[in-house]
Amino acid sequence: MTQDSLGARVVPVLVPMPAEAPYSYQVPPGMDVVPGSIVRVPLGPREVAGIVWDGEGGGVDARKLRPIAEVFDCPPVTDRMRRFVEWVAGYTLAAPGMVARMILRVPTAFDPEPDIDGLILTNKHPDRITPARAKVLSTVEEHGEGLAWTRSGLAHAAGVSLTVVDGLAAQGVFEKVQIPARPVVAEPDPEYAAPTLSENQEDAAQALRLRVNDDTFSVSLIDGVTGSGKTEVYFEAIAAALKAGKQVLVLVPEIALTQAFLDRFHDRFGAKPAEWHSDLAPRMRERVWRQVAEGRVRVVAGARSALFLPFKDLGLIVVDEEHDPAYKQEDRVFYNARDMAVVQGQLGNFPVVLASATPSVESRVNATSGRYGLVSLPARFAEAALPSIRAVDMRKAPPARGNFLSPVLIDAMRESVERGEQALLFLNRRGYAPLTLCRVCGHRFQCPQCSSWLVEHRFRGQLICHHCGYHEPKPEACPECGTLDHLVACGPGVERIAEEVDAAFPDARTIVLSSDMLGGTKRLRLELEAIAKGEADIVIGTQLVAKGHNFPSMTMVGVVDGDLGLANGDPRAAERTFQLLSQVTGRAGRTGKASRGLIQTYQPDHPVMRALVSGNSEAFYAQEIAERRRGHLPPFGRLAAIIVSGETKAEAEGHARALRRVAPDSDLIDILGPAEAPLAMIAGRHRFRLLIQGERKADIQTYIRTLLAAGPKPRGSLRVQVDIDPQSF
Ligand code: ADP
Ligand code: ZN
Numbered sequence: 148m149t150q151d152s153l154g155a156r157v158v159p160v161l162v163p164m165p166a167e168a169p170y171s172y173q174v175p176p177g178m179d180v181v182p183g184s185i186v187r188v189p190l191g192p193r194e195v196a197g198i199v200w201d202g203e204g205g206g207v208d209a210r211k212l213r214p215i216a217e218v219f220d221c222p223p224v225t226d227r228m229r230r231f232v233e234w235v236a237g238y239t240l241a242a243p244g245m246v247a248r249m250i251l252r253v254p255t256a257f258d259p260e261p262d263i264d265g266l267i268l269t270n271k272h273p274d275r276i277t278p279a280r281a282k283v284l285s286t287v288e289e290h291g292e293g294l295a296w297t298r299s300g301l302a303h304a305a306g307v308s309l310t311v312v313d314g315l316a317a318q319g320v321f322e323k324v325q326i327p328a329r330p331v332v333a334e335p336d337p338e339y340a341a342p343t344l345s346e347n348q349e350d351a352a353q354a355l356r357l358r359v360n361d362d363t364f365s366v367s368l369i370d371g372v373t374g375s376g377k378t379e380v381y382f383e384a385i386a387a388a389l390k391a392g393k394q395v396l397v398l399v400p401e402i403a404l405t406q407a408f409l410d411r412f413h414d415r416f417g418a419k420p421a422e423w424h425s426d427l428a429p430r431m432r433e434r435v436w437r438q439v440a441e442g443r444v445r446v447v448a449g450a451r452s453a454l455f456l457p458f459k460d461l462g463l464i465v466v467d468e469e470h471d472p473a474y475k476q477e478d479r480v481f482y483n484a485r486d487m488a489v490v491q492g493q494l495g496n497f498p499v500v501l502a503s504a505t506p507s508v509e510s511r512v513n514a515t516s517g518r519y520g521l522v523s524l525p526a527r528f529a530e531a532a533l534p535s536i537r538a539v540d541m542r543k544a545p546p547a548r549g550n551f552l553s554p555v556l557i558d559a560m561r562e563s564v565e566r567g568e569q570a571l572l573f574l575n576r577r578g579y580a581p582l583t584l585c586r587v588c589g590h591r592f593q594c595p596q597c598s599s600w601l602v603e604h605r606f607r608g609q610l611i612c613h614h615c616g617y618h619e620p621k622p623e624a625c626p627e628c629g630t631l632d633h634l635v636a637c638g639p640g641v642e643r644i645a646e647e648v649d650a651a652f653p654d655a656r657t658i659v660l661s662s663d664m665l666g667g668t669k670r671l672r673l674e675l676e677a678i679a680k681g682e683a684d685i686v687i688g689t690q691l692v693a694k695g696h697n698f699p700s701m702t703m704v705g706v707v708d709g710d711l712g713l714a715n716g717d718p719r720a721a722e723r724t725f726q727l728l729s730q731v732t733g734r735a736g737r738t739g740k741a742s743r744g745l746i747q748t749y750q751p752d753h754p755v756m757r758a759l760v761s762g763n764s765e766a767f768y769a770q771e772i773a774e775r776r777r778g779h780l781p782p783f784g785r786l787a788a789i790i791v792s793g794e795t796k797a798e799a800e801g802h803a804r805a806l807r808r809v810a811p812d813s814d815l816i817d818i819l820g821p822a823e824a825p826l827a828m829i830a831g832r833h834r835f836r837l838l839i840q841g842e843r844k845a846d847i848q849t850y851i852r853t854l855l856a857a858g859p860k861p862r863g864s865l866r867v868q869v870d871i872d873p874q875s876f
Contacts (some may be wrong), residue, residue: 267295382415397420550647658683708747
């Protein structure tokens with residue numbers, strides 16, 4: 148901070164804008180700001196919330212600068228979080244202001260929650276005692292006389308009307324005090340219901356407790372099959388952190404659907420964690436943000452954006468299902484929450500725990516090399532056995548004409564249903580059919596704004612684009628040749644599988660689950676609960692049924708199209724498919740009943756199918772790792788994508804070529820392309836991609852920064868995005 152000759156201070160303030168550096172503001176006399184203070188500042192014609200940054204305000208005349216309008220009455224953003232913002236910006240090449248924006252997303256949380264009026268007993272002898280008044284006094288005595296009560300809380304606890312409490316108050320029985328607003332969640336108790344762990348689990352838990360008590364940066368990977376008790380084990384790490392007085396963040400993919408997780412946490416700790424995700428009501432968001440900053444919320448379970456909550460004293464981050472692609476954000480700031488969790492641990496000097504039944508290649512390599520500690524849980528808990536997995540060779544056991552389920556699968560479903568157990572069919576495709584074509588002229592229905600087919604959603608009578616949301620009613624005649632009633636649906640989506648199941652099992656109770664179903668998250672939660680309670684015989688679902696749920700009587704899982712994810716030419720395709728199918732088939736047999744998984748495939752000899760069927764993933768992972776090593780791909784090399792998009796193909800391609808021409812020469816870095824991006828057009832924007840591939844020791848951020856600075860500035864509709872560690876390559 149600088150001070151000019153007249154004593155006015157100048158401070159840098161990071162505002163939520165795509166600006167590369169903080170802006171300077173004048174601190175009006177008498178205003179008290181420190182690095183991290185959240186302030187309201189003028190920006191052009193508006194006012195925005197910003198964060199007072201570190202360092203000098205920069206030799207400017209304070210009188211020429213606009214003054215800070217207000218300092219919010221909330222805890223300053225910690226030094227750790229400010230370093231985190233800088234780190235994320237430096238790594239992802241996003242503007243620091245855009246990273247800071249993720250902290251500042253809850254503007255109204257910056258004002259403190261108003262205190263509540265409370266009552267404390269000071270005089271036990273009112274003028275007149277009635278039975279109702281006696282009840283109030285004895286209630287207060289039972290709970291300890293020093294406790295502050297709200298009016299309504301006391302009336303409720305004593306079982307009397309508010310007027311009784313008010314009458315006592317009028318007689319000076321109570322002293323009025325201010326009590327802080329109620330916490331959003333109760334305080335979790337690390338000793339509440341500690342489980343008896345198996346020997347294996349206890350070893351694992353002990354390794355993690357030691358890490359937590361070390362109170363220094365480390366990363367541990369819990370590698371354990373589904374149902375081995377990974378959750379139970381990392382709960383012990385959480386207990387240790389709570390005992391040490393620290394806050395804990397648990398990242399989970401798709402938090403909105405993990406009611407079961409919250410309940411389990413409650414069973415273990417006697418209180419729920421605070422939730423953090425995009426479905427949270429705005430008022431609740433504010434309160435959680437505020438109470439996390441004040442250190443009153445001890446444990447948060449959240450989606451990736453929870454990484455940007457202003458924890459006061461974070462002591463542990465757990466990343467559950469660490470391999471999950473949902474941790475990657477590909478919007479504005481492109482970041483992987485798993486990787487950034489590790490960075491936070493490093494900056495804050497605390498342990499990070501990653502958990503998965505199918506760890507990512509990256510984490511496996513780090514565990515093998517000793518960079519990460521490895522904690523293995525090789526068997527399911529208690530007598531629960533893993534399902535036996537079989538590949539159904541679709542060439543040998545094809546479905547009936549026009550159908551998609553092999554007789555082998557139908558028979559297995561029937562056996563489960565007849566025993567009163569549940570069967571799950573998994574198909575990672577929403578809607579009725581992924582492609583509609585005209586049988587007469589061959590016309591295919593394509594999205595006018597994207598390079599993708601329109602998916603028929605028969606229930607809604609619509610053809611929908613899954614990339615941009617474009618939709619149109621399904622016509623009766625072909626728009627190309629005009630022929631009536633000759634449009635055919637090609638391939639299955641879950642709605643179509645449901646139709647086939649209804650025909651084969653007319654009496655079964657069937658539930659279809661997909662992320663676009665009517666009723667949203669609330670309805671999904673209800674349906675998931677219903678399934679867990681056994682209120683369905685057959686469940687048909689997209690990948691949201693794959694994750695984390697515990698369905699006690701599910702004994703059969705059928706994968707409708709095991710080859711679906713393998714076809715897209717992406718070098719991560721095999722890993723992804725293996726992870727997803729392991730997870731889906733892992734929904735079966737979680738409570739000791741014999742169970743099985745059947746995977747329909749045209750490639751039963753594919754390494755992914757072999758690994759799934761044999762239950763031995765070592766050979767598969769070894770091959771994946773060897774391929775990454777050979778190709779200098781992450782984690783053995785560095786990779787980034789530069790995506791150029793624009794309203795015309797010529798503009799986008801031209802700009803990408805211009806960038807390519809100014810690419811610096813480097814021994815350590817290659818640049819490939821431009822080529823059309825895997826989805827060449829999205830929402831009317833044409834997309835071209837440059838790939839940057841470097842040795843591990845290459846500094847690809849500096850390379851890209853230099854390249855972008857040397858190239859032409861994007862004008863008009865053009866936009867340039869950088870994706871470090873892209874998901875698909
Ligand atoms: P994972 O996270 O590896 O899939 P979970 O932690 O969900 O495994 O455990 C699977 C099931 O086994 C759960 O129902 C869990 O409650 C139960 N379980 C695991 N460990 C124990 C234990 N030590 N005591 C009692 N139940 C356990
Ligand atoms: Zn579209």
